[in-house]
Amino acid sequence: MSTATPTRAPRRSGSRRRLDSSLIVGIALVAVIVIGAILVASVGRNFFSAGNIRDILTGMSVLGFVAIGQTLVILCASLDLSVPYVVSLSSLIAADLMAGNPANIPFAVLVVLVVAALIGLTNGLIVTKLKVNGFIATLGTGLIIKGYLDTNYKGTSGQVPWEFQLIGATGVGPVPVSTLLMLAVALGAAFFLARTRTGNHMFAVGGNEQVARLSGIRTARPLIVAHVLCSVTAALAGLLLASRLGVGSPVVGTQGGYDLLSIAAVVLGGTLLMGGRGSIWGTIGGVAIFAVVDNVMSVMQVNPFLKDVVRGVVIVAAVAVYTSRSLDRRRPRFTAGAEPPAAAEPAAVDAPKGGAA
């Protein structure tokens, strides 16, 4: 249609608000970095040294993998609590199958990914077909995996060959390969959400299942795909941990607290826990905030229990900020930056008066 004359209305304030979520995460990240740098400098260290940057990025990669998958699941208004067990199981399967022989690497990775995909498929089917809430369904499958791990493994197991350990140990300049891999997966996930039908439909299913169904979407599919991808990214995190540790460990996932921490990172990144709104890049921002906060506290040798207190405060504060913003969605009329009235009224009418309620 070439008939469209260029009568584009001025962009609404809405498009500005659209940026807000990721923008806030970005601002928060910058703020955390600035405060962190000052604190680190106060103890005579350089926050921006290559070694420290490397530490932070390394800290981001494992949680990053898990949180990418978790973002997809949460977008669909579900949850995945089984991720830490999938992480542990993956590290064990990988280390056992590799058994120190580099020739076994491709096969081991393949098996890990297939097993994880099957777990995700199970989660997805339980949620969509048996109509069990995602929280409960994945709590259940998580416990089943935990039981399997506890009965079959008394400690670390298997051995990862040196070639595979390189993934966790090398880097390009100060940037670890593992972080690059994580960012590549993030890019893929963001592309998937934006440009595939299934990705698009995740927003619909999470936003309003009724609307999705009435629009002819097979609502089960995006949800199942999200669960499968979530388990697969958790498995990638498990592979990375195996590469770092050199062995498989039955407790590496739970020790990392990846279930709740990944959910926290997703929410910190501006994704709605109720689903339907969010972004991968927000999640990466959330993960980065956690990594920086952790790093600053390690450098300053803060009491480890205090670390959790700080993390807790960060999560609650972040969500409180989002909620206060989304409680009243109406655009205030009598504050600075209100949309000017369409009628030919004197501009003074809309002059800023008072603050938002």
Place this chain on the structure above:
Amino acid sequence: MSGEAVLVAEGLEKSFFGVTVLHGVGLTLRAGEVHGLVGENGAGKSTFMKILAGVYERDAGTVTLGGTEVEFSHPVQAARQGLATVFQEFNLLPERTVAQNVFLGREPKRRGLVDKKAMLAETRALLAELGIDSIEADAPVRTLTVAEQQIVEIVKALSVDARVIQMDEPTAALADHEVELLYTIVRRLQARGVAILYVSHRLKEIFDLCDTITVLKDGALVSSGPADELDTDELVRRMVGRPISAYFPEAEAGTVLGEPRLELRGVGNAYVDGVDLELRAGEIVGVAGLQGSGRTELVEGVFGIAPFTRGEMRLDGETVRLGSARQAVKRGLALITEDRKAQGLALNQSITDNALLVIRSVFSRRTRDTRRELPGVLSSLELASRGLDQEVQYLSGGNQQKVVLAKWLATKPRVVLLDEPTRGIDVGAKVAVYTLMRRLAKEGVAILMISSELPEVIGMSDRIIVMHDGRASAELPARSDEATILGAATGTLRVGGEELR
């Protein structure tokens, strides 16, 4: 008559749980025709539409679309064959863009990926075709006004290239000014040869738009014929079986204006500013204005939900600052909200529980007395139900509204704020609401009524406040004409313009 018959429905029957809600209803829709479907709530209009759309399966009867007999099992299936429905509830995702909503579930693909450019371009083309330039195809739906969202729903229907579009109360959420835009769109569709089945409670619209009118009553066909054979009185008589004369009751004998109950002096919050208002005992003041002009926000300010941050508010001469709805209720205020399903009722609870909701939580000591009076109050409102323990979600819109009214009457309020009290309810229930307002006025209650329906504002108000852009742009006397109100509401004060008809 205009074009050829596009859709022929014959002898449609439907019953739910043994109760027949449609008895052999049929009609013929022709290309380029706007066909009004009217009747009271519960007359079977919605059921009829939903059967055509494939939401419900019919028990008996035939539907022919473009010459072939069809039986749809899902609205999407119907839409793909050219019968699209704009349901009363919006089926939109607020967080997604206009284009993403329009193409939801059938996004165009190129090389296996969603073709965003094509999606945007096609949405823009459809909007341009309807002459809409205020909507951005890539704006998130939540930033649109209700009227604009309604247009997105229509664009959605258009994008499947529908030959038949059903609209279920498309103006229920629109103010008069916005209705004009919808008229334009309906007429454009009509010119394109689309057949439109138009359901509305606003009889004026039916006469403005429709070529043919089909009247249903109690699930049966009353009449179906050209619109110019009917007038409003005759139409109402066919719908309810009684004449319109008692539509807007006069003030009851013995109603006197008393002292000011509610006074506002230059009040404002984030949404309204500088509003002055005096509301006296026994008075009914109407608040007109466009959707989004700050009408609802004004009463929310009075009721303490979005408290005023500036100005002065007095109740019975005493300056008050209300910071919550609870304080407002204790001060003798009542607010009948605009959206009764979301804000007025606990849908899965019984009539009794809903009616006692406010009393229990605010005046718990009066619960027992109120419970005793309740059956009387409800029957005075002519509530039709299977019993007071029936869940309110199974009541018709009109009866639900009566439960909301009973809930607030129980608090014995002195100032009643009504926000769109007759939205989406049938003529009979409307009259019950009007009568109740007059009765309350006689008892010395002060009433503030927001309404998008100008006849209602004009027919019921002792004075009319018009809101525009967050301010009270005019205070008009009783029986002002529609053109004056609309002029003040649009802020143009232009008289004789197109939108004034």
